[in-house]
Amino acid sequence: MTRRYLVQFACVIALFSALRETHAQNLAIREKPSFEQIEQVARRHFLAIRGFHEDQLLVESEVRDFLPQLRQLGWWSFPWRRVPRYSLSDDQFIVNLVYVRRPPVELPRCIATPEKVYNRMERLSYSPIGRILLLELVQRDDFYSAILEDPETLCAESDILSELDVVASVRELKLDEPTGHVYTLQQLVDSLRREYTTVN
Structure with a gap:
């Protein structure tokens, strides 16, 4: 008898955990902002910096300073560690x-x-x-x-x-072969768009 209750109890806990995880995933998906919102926030952030131009060279510290705004916007599944590495480090x-x-x-x-x-x-x-x-x-x-x-x-x-x-x-330096780095605001927006479509 006790064993049957334990099995039933374990099943209830497993079901509850699964429902809670599904609810959390659905909530994250539901709250995920549109990409238009993300792009708007990105452009507004960088263009508000004094002297910043669309074609200005971005560096890693600037990208890191911006990324928390995506979490505030509701993009919780964003790959926080990967994206800044696309930019040049400040000491290059x-x-x-x-x-x-x-x-x-x-x-x-x-x-x-x-x-x-x-x-x-x-x-x-x-x-x-x-x-x-x-x-x-x-x-x-x-x-x-x-x-x-x-x-x-x-x-x-x-x-x-x-x-x-x-x-x-x-x-031999192959000057026109892409390095894979993000240099400009437009490239950052493009990389965010790629992440947006691939990350749940």
Whole structure:
């Protein structure tokens, strides 16, 4: 008799736990904000920062500071640890280049894809030769536009590297191959959209 009661009691507890878990999941799904709300909050947050432009380089600390707003909005299933890693850490070479040597400015309107500029900058930073090129280019008024030039032109215009046979080394950096990093606000919004559709 006692055993039967214990089995029944265990079944009741299991059923209660399952119902509670289902209720919690349904509640999370029901309370999950629309992506339009998420995008609106993201754009409002970053564009409220003084001097921030759509094409400005984002860094990991800025993304981490923003993410708690998603929880406040009701997106509880958000992958908090994964997304900030898509951004550049604050101490990386090109972050220092952009924020210290050349304070954030709006990129020229002729550059339709600022993320391509930052992607090329990061790939150049992978080698000593690329870093030399970046340190030279950052002194130019057309710094961001110059980054988009082909390796031959980049090397030919370098005061230090023009006499050296380094074009092949620069080509090996595969400047236009995506690094997988998030550089701009639009890219952050796009990555949030991907997470939104894949995370329950």
